[in-house]
Amino acid sequence: MATQKEIMRFELIMDAGNGAQKAGDILIKAFAKSGRFVFIEPLIPAEISPPKRTPHSMSGAVIRVSTNELSNMGSTSDLMLFEHEILLERRLKDSDYTIGGLVLLDMADERRAKDAYAAVIEEAKSVGLKVISFNMDDESVAIIKELNGNGKNMYYLGMMAAIYEMPEEYVAGLIRQVFKKLSEEKLNKNLTIYANGYKNALEVCPETFDIPKTEKSMTDSILLDGNTSLAMGIIDAGIRFYAGYPITPASSIMHSLSKAFPAYGGMVHQAEDEISAVGAMIGSYYAGVPAVTATSGPGLSLKQEFIGLANSAEIPSIIINVQRGGPSTGLPTRTEQTDLFASVFGTHGESPKVAISVSNVEDCFYVPHVARYITEKLRAPVIILSDYITSVSYKVLEKLPLLELDDINDISDDILARFNIKRLPDTIEMVKDNQANPGVPDKMRRVTGLNTDASGNVVYSSESNQRSHDIRNEKLEVVRRALTSPEIIGAPTGDLLLVCWGSSRGVVEEAINLANQEGIKVSALNFKIVYPLPTMLSEIFKKFKKVVTIEVAFGKENKPTEFSTLLRSETLVDIGLGLAQATGRPLKPKSVLARIKDLV
Amino acid sequence: MATQKEIMRFELIMDAGNGAQKAGDILIKAFAKSGRFVFIEPLIPAEISPPKRTPHSMSGAVIRVSTNELSNMGSTSDLMLFEHEILLERRLKDSDYTIGGLVLLDMADERRAKDAYAAVIEEAKSVGLKVISFNMDDESVAIIKELNGNGKNMYYLGMMAAIYEMPEEYVAGLIRQVFKKLSEEKLNKNLTIYANGYKNALEVCPETFDIPKTEKSMTDSILLDGNTSLAMGIIDAGIRFYAGYPITPASSIMHSLSKAFPAYGGMVHQAEDEISAVGAMIGSYYAGVPAVTATSGPGLSLKQEFIGLANSAEIPSIIINVQRGGPSTGLPTRTEQTDLFASVFGTHGESPKVAISVSNVEDCFYVPHVARYITEKLRAPVIILSDYITSVSYKVLEKLPLLELDDINDISDDILARFNIKRLPDTIEMVKDNQANPGVPDKMRRVTGLNTDASGNVVYSSESNQRSHDIRNEKLEVVRRALTSPEIIGAPTGDLLLVCWGSSRGVVEEAINLANQEGIKVSALNFKIVYPLPTMLSEIFKKFKKVVTIEVAFGKENKPTEFSTLLRSETLVDIGLGLAQATGRPLKPKSVLARIKDLV
Amino acid sequence: MTTEVKQVKMKDLKALDPRWCTGCGDYTMLVGVRKLMVKDQMQPKDTVYVSGIGCSGRIPHYMNTYGFHTIHGRSVPISTGVALVRPDLNVFVASGDGDSLSIGGNHLLHGISKNIHCVYMMHDNQIYGLTKNQTSPTTRKGLVTATSPGGSIMDPINPIRFALGLGATFVASTAEWLGQHFVDTIEAAKNHKGFSFVHVAQRCPKFNPAAWDFQNSDWINFLDHENGVAGDTKGAPDAKVVKHDPSDLEGAFSHSENVPNVFGIFYQKEKASYDDLMRQAVENTPKKDPSKLLDGFAL
Amino acid sequence: MTTEVKQVKMKDLKALDPRWCTGCGDYTMLVGVRKLMVKDQMQPKDTVYVSGIGCSGRIPHYMNTYGFHTIHGRSVPISTGVALVRPDLNVFVASGDGDSLSIGGNHLLHGISKNIHCVYMMHDNQIYGLTKNQTSPTTRKGLVTATSPGGSIMDPINPIRFALGLGATFVASTAEWLGQHFVDTIEAAKNHKGFSFVHVAQRCPKFNPAAWDFQNSDWINFLDHENGVAGDTKGAPDAKVVKHDPSDLEGAFSHSENVPNVFGIFYQKEKASYDDLMRQAVENTPKKDPSKLLDGFAL
Numbered sequence A, B: 001m002a003t004q005k006e007i008m009r010f011e012l013i014m015d016a017g018n019g020a021q022k023a024g025d026i027l028i029k030a031f032a033k034s035g036r037f038v039f040i041e042p043l044i045p046a047e048i049s050p051p052k053r054t055p056h057s058m059s060g061a062v063i064r065v066s067t068n069e070l071s072n073m074g075s076t077s078d079l080m081l082f083e084h085e086i087l088l089e090r091r092l093k094d095s096d097y098t099i100g101g102l103v104l105l106d107m108a109d110e111r112r113a114k115d116a117y118a119a120v121i122e123e124a125k126s127v128g129l130k131v132i133s134f135n136m137d138d139e140s141v142a143i144i145k146e147l148n149g150n151g152k153n154m155y156y157l158g159m160m161a162a163i164y165e166m167p168e169e170y171v172a173g174l175i176r177q178v179f180k181k182l183s184e185e186k187l188n189k190n191l192t193i194y195a196n197g198y199k200n201a202l203e204v205c206p207e208t209f210d211i212p213k214t215e216k217s218m219t220d221s222i223l224l225d226g227n228t229s230l231a232m233g234i235i236d237a238g239i240r241f242y243a244g245y246p247i248t249p250a251s252s253i254m255h256s257l258s259k260a261f262p263a264y265g266g267m268v269h270q271a272e273d274e275i276s277a278v279g280a281m282i283g284s285y286y287a288g289v290p291a292v293t294a295t296s297g298p299g300l301s302l303k304q305e306f307i308g309l310a311n312s313a314e315i316p317s318i319i320i321n322v323q324r325g326g327p328s329t330g331l332p333t334r335t336e337q338t339d340l341f342a343s344v345f346g347t348h349g350e351s352p353k354v355a356i357s358v359s360n361v362e363d364c365f366y367v368p369h370v371a372r373y374i375t376e377k378l379r380a381p382v383i384i385l386s387d388y389i390t391s392v393s394y395k396v397l398e399k400l401p402l403l404e405l406d407d408i409n410d411i412s413d414d415i416l417a418r419f420n421i422k423r424l425p426d427t428i429e430m431v432k433d434n435q436a437n438p439g440v441p442d443k444m445r446r447v448t449g450l451n452t453d454a455s456g457n458v459v460y461s462s463e464s465n466q467r468s469h470d471i472r473n474e475k476l477e478v479v480r481r482a483l484t485s486p487e488i489i490g491a492p493t494g495d496l497l498l499v500c501w502g503s504s505r506g507v508v509e510e511a512i513n514l515a516n517q518e519g520i521k522v523s524a525l526n527f528k529i530v531y532p533l534p535t536m537l538s539e540i541f542k543k544f545k546k547v548v549t550i551e552v553a554f555g556k557e558n559k560p561t562e563f564s565t566l567l568r569s570e571t572l573v574d575i576g577l578g579l580a581q582a583t584g585r586p587l588k589p590k591s592v593l594a595r596i597k598d599l600v
Numbered sequence C, D: 001m002t003t004e005v006k007q008v009k010m011k012d013l014k015a016l017d018p019r020w021c022t023g024c025g026d027y028t029m030l031v032g033v034r035k036l037m038v039k040d041q042m043q044p045k046d047t048v049y050v051s052g053i054g055c056s057g058r059i060p061h062y063m064n065t066y067g068f069h070t071i072h073g074r075s076v077p078i079s080t081g082v083a084l085v086r087p088d089l090n091v092f093v094a095s096g097d098g099d100s101l102s103i104g105g106n107h108l109l110h111g112i113s114k115n116i117h118c119v120y121m122m123h124d125n126q127i128y129g130l131t132k133n134q135t136s137p138t139t140r141k142g143l144v145t146a147t148s149p150g151g152s153i154m155d156p157i158n159p160i161r162f163a164l165g166l167g168a169t170f171v172a173s174t175a176e177w178l179g180q181h182f183v184d185t186i187e188a189a190k191n192h193k194g195f196s197f198v199h200v201a202q203r204c205p206k207f208n209p210a211a212w213d214f215q216n217s218d219w220i221n222f223l224d225h226e227n228g229v230a231g232d233t234k235g236a237p238d239a240k241v242v243k244h245d246p247s248d249l250e251g252a253f254s255h256s257e258n259v260p261n262v263f264g265i266f267y268q269k270e271k272a273s274y275d276d277l278m279r280q281a282v283e284n285t286p287k288k289d290p291s292k293l294l295d296g297f298a299l
């Protein structure tokens, strides 16, 4: 008997290397193609394939499905399927489950861990979960043995398909598509396992779910994750050179571009390290070819010196920083928003630059255009701040209009407006006035990290140094004056304003909706460009009794988060701690809601 | 006829490589040994010995002499001696002269630059300077020719000695001491030139000056510059390993230690770059030997990643950053205070650390002790912020009491109080509980930049990550709670409070004295530890109508300096722009005074 | 006072359970180094295992000695600091091919050229493991990786020749699946005073299974010599064995042509290590009275 | 459309007045490169002079071509970016011994091994000039410097052997005071496709006057060959001249033993440059319609 649910979150958790991601991908496709919105967060171990049956090997997909558009991962999972008890035990630690939710637990390993199974089941029950244990049928077990242990994921996929009332043959079709390179024999074996899982689920699971289809047409929809979106945006923005060094979670931008770029005339250069990568990017831009580099925390630290050079020598440059858990190596496959100050102020000396954050997959696509526009206008570095959760989570969205940007002045006002900025003035004063590209006769331009006068001559006089500082800072003022109000979600006045940026936006928006449903009024202000700050913030803040920030960053009493420090200094408003959690896990709308209730 | 003056500033400016520094050093010794306080700023080109007779070759010494103690370079020079007209023209651009002051100009080059000489003399007169032109006598010219062009500096030294009424034979004795390695013949030639200069000055210079001697006994006094002081402080603080990479203006710390350290059992390692230098420093501290690294802006940028590792792995570490003009390569031989945020927030991720600034040569000596105390208590990085002007300027001071620190707990409360901090609690919680040094049996400690639990095991769970953040931030809270009020200069209430840190202190103090003399009441608050901030700032600020910062940093309307940003966020007081000049030249007490008058 | 020295056993050397993929050569290396420690009774308390970032970089967590899992490419700077101030410690360094020759190239260069005393093991799986399948400086031409979807276009760096060009004092190559040869080589490296550069062929079944044909041995050439390491003809029955005197530099250069198919000691010579010279310089300096530190600055 | 090509003269190549010390070898190098540009009529507009930081690093300011005075040790990354996207440009690189082999070692390593197309001149004065007299990786043992007051304790790195160990395709050494040999060598370097590594003995009268005995020539050995550069017996009358075929790698390795007393082309071979291979890979990829960029992501 199917329960109808407009929105639901579930997860499939297996040992790394056993194909949970693959099964998840097929499921998402099935949901999306059949007219549901999905949002998916892969759970990835920081190691590659740690030994099975250890807590470290936890790998899987958290999938949220809804009749309506989704902006974030949501709070907790209503249904979770685990390959064995150790993974269940590990995952319980994250407290990401819905009380009253369903746990499906494969009992295959019970023979070797009887007590552990019993204990974990007990624990799950004690926190309010319903546990349904199951065993694969003998045929499936035998086939999996033949496949050298592979194929279990197909069984679980079958179960999920059944539980979510997907037509059996429809999902089988998708499996055929995805595994089109497999031999007929192997494919059939996989399909048999799938079918067995499908059958079994209906026997063991007391309940099935039906998520109604959207009324929107999904024919033109696409399925995209943050990093792929960024990669495609880079191509569409007319950038033609990428230099990078692998680092999680930025690497997949490079992987996508390595495949796609050459077909559009672009080049991907894998440098020997992050320093060299940012250097090659600057070299390309100096030579006249728009370029970008992407990295994550440790790589950002390494790039600082070169970013300062780009600033001083007035070479346009775009640096993408996909934030992950820190400090140091930290948590490479977890999310955080703690690189703001390192991005904006990390370079030694007074080195003003612009930082743009992305709130979702759509932003990822258009941010390269805006970054290119700003950096080429200013000839100062632009940092793009994404974060782990934005970079890896997939989403169904309407097909995005392309810009095919060549001349930056052709950028549309709409795209600028998405980032809350207006067109910049036609001319902006530069420290150095001759800015030709190599190859142009009689304009031989020589650039340097030393201080110069307008003609590019190295000078150390008091007035020339002050002049350079003035001009570089005035460039930021130009941007600041072009900034429009950040997006206000909800009413422009009220008791409580939640300030957010980056990936927190979706979570905050959902929390506000939940609050509204409970009759609580609260608004939010979401920043795209996080540095410089626009001029009207005091005005906005004054219309609220209380203003707090919501971030995946560290903060506590007496220690505002980095973003909050900027806002406080700028407005002298006593911005409070809304949520400043840096657990590595994305924020939950329910936690934000709870905090809202505390605060109003 | 000698004019008596309690305080005076003069300069000797020559082409680089012609010995102005050497002559200056002898003069300083003469003043100091005879009972005057001196403060000297060398003027150094960013190149080595640029072609003579160009503006770039300007090299020399600015010397301030007084009957009373001196805390800074002062505002303008009352007397300036120039080797030729190009240097005079160049130096006029910095507007560092006293109106009505004396210019002594060597006319030797007039033959080849008649018009230029005339024009520059005209210009100097037009800005209110008295120009006295002179020519060396024939004997001196001939000897200088014999010496391959060397020796001019001795002539000028002679002139200066005469003008400042130094006994001729007394200074000659110092020359003999300094040049003790010269052959008798050469030494005598130099002495002859000196004597001729001495004679000539009395003829050409209408006025001589007598700076009264202090009543204090100078027998136990020493002459020390900031970087040498730091180097000696490192030895006295019980640090036994220095790793560095040459960079102006930090290199001279390494030069001093290279000479002095081995005699005290210390080792200086010249690494292949700044990354390796900070790494070796951390390696040494990990192995149990207190260590330090020193650098300047570009090197700081490179060290960021490793600083984050020290933080995460909880290895004590001390990083000295001698700030110079930025951004990028900037102005290597000019001063600025613009690395505050890069020092405190430059590392990616949430990576809390302590930053201590030095206001004078005495602070330089004791800051290694305090840094060592804090970093070993906290097992978190401590950054020491000096700046170019502090690092190079020499000062006469009373001999400093030594601590010969071995166990950090033996540090004296006095020394802590100098940096406005009290003793830290006996135990401070660490992320990792086992912190033994290699060699200790059964305590094998393994450290990492990944997140861990208390036993050092790598974990990525939500709770463990939050725990690590909490503990690392609590370490800073421990420091914050131990901070006493920054030094208040003047009354604790009033109309105007000037906030300063680092080398601005001396200038601000003098400006306040000048203001007081004019009946204007103003106070200052000087910070030694600049991060974290102490808890009582709001209280202090509230007692003043206006609070502004005085720094050699960039700021303007809408863009507070970095330090001001921190203060504003912390106190929500509308801290204004006092002086935020980043011209590369140190602040002048007179400019601060003028600004005070604007503000009250 | 005598400190009682405990007998070191294999089980004493276990720390956290490793998290590598099944079949990963890093397991074998871990066991091999443990075997050496037991064989030569190296004390865990006096041993520091330093590593960079990569799958290989995890080794310190699994070895019950002192350990420092540093940052990517920077194991040598930390090791240098340790080696300079603590000559009583044994320093092992674990670094991947990317960690060593891509981001860490400059430190490796200086570690070799300064002859810092440590045993440096370059885990060469010819791929970036931990970041999932990117081209590394030793990746063979043509291999398809995540960053070279059309196949790697570059000739790999020859790590042996690189080390020889820098005047290395100990240069060897071995393979982790050749248990005996591996332990013998690491032992020779450990007994060498200075920077012992050991290239180790390491299997990565996950991303680069074809890199090393560990099931055959006809492609292997052992350099064999009484002053070197004996060819492991039990572990690699079809291998060729050539005589090569590790003191012969030009011969070493010439044999290096066939790297990575050559295992053994290419070159070894005695030369003072930087850390020894530095300590001697400090020791030879006449000591001064610390209570007179500032006396030289008196007016 | 034809663009009129202007005749390049020495005076066209002057920019700011140099600020080096009197007698500095950097002056001679500046003039030498200008001479080559005039000789081969290289267009200033198509030439980019990239440098790191050091006295040597100032050269772009003084040369009226395009120029990029970058940061310490990082000339190769910038040059790589330029070379990859603009094959039409001539890239000259100026880097000091410290810039090249100390902080910049990793980039030089990769520039050489990737064979990035540019002419790399290592200004070797065996000292840190701009920061005033510190030990560099090529400083000779025993030299007293500001960081080695007791005399440098290390054997210098042999830059030629370092390059050979990395599979360099063009390795040469010359001296700036040997005008003819210098210009000939830089010309050969310029005509080579790939990374041309040129070690240049450079005088620093200020801090290291004894490094190069430019007034005598009996210590000099020229490598002479019809495919190399002729020995400069006019500039160095007492020099020995040895025949050496630049295609002979083992011979090159053997001659490199006597570096830095050997001038000439040690080694040269043809090999595609990384930038050429990269561009070919892009060019050989069938192009797609940019207006269908996202079509592949449709559900």
Ligand SMILES: Cc1ncc(C[n+]2csc(CCOP(=O)(O)OP(=O)(O)O)c2C)c(N)n1
Binding pocket: A245, A246, A247, A248, A274, A298, A299, A302, A329, C053, C054, C055, C056, C057, C071, C072, C095, C096, C097, C098, C099, C100, C123, C125, C127, C128, C129, C130, C131, C136
């Ligand atoms: C500064 C920095 N850049 C990049 C990374 C990401 N990263 C981690 S390991 C690694 C390379 C791994 O390859 P290798 O050194 O060959 O070691 P393996 O995993 O193969 O043992 C990279 C690029 C990082 N952690 N830090």
Ligand SMILES: Cc1ncc(C[n+]2csc(CCOP(=O)(O)OP(=O)(O)O)c2C)c(N)n1
Binding pocket: B245, B246, B247, B248, B274, B298, B299, B302, B329, D053, D054, D055, D056, D057, D071, D072, D095, D096, D097, D098, D099, D100, D123, D125, D127, D128, D129, D130, D131, D136
């Ligand atoms: C990151 C960084 N570290 C250090 C410096 C300081 N620095 C400038 S030039 C130089 C070395 C100069 O020696 P070399 O490369 O041999 O060039 P030379 O001056 O001898 O031509 C150093 C250490 C710097 N500018 N940037």
Ligand code: SF4
Binding pocket: A048, A049, C019, C020, C021, C022, C023, C024, C025, C026, C055, C056, C125, C129, C130, C203, C204, C205, C206, C207
């Ligand atoms: S990815 Fe390769 S190197 Fe890394 S653990 Fe797995 S098998 Fe080993």
Ligand code: SF4
Binding pocket: B048, B049, D019, D020, D021, D022, D023, D024, D025, D026, D055, D056, D125, D129, D130, D203, D204, D205, D206, D207
């Ligand atoms: S210091 Fe040496 S290298 Fe630098 S400009 Fe002077 S002579 Fe030339």
Ligand SMILES: [Mg+2]
Binding pocket: C054, C096, C097, C098, C123, C124, C125, C126, C127, C128, C129, C136
């Ligand atoms: Mg590898």
Ligand SMILES: [Mg+2]
Binding pocket: D054, D096, D097, D098, D123, D124, D125, D126, D127, D128, D129, D136
């Ligand atoms: Mg040099």
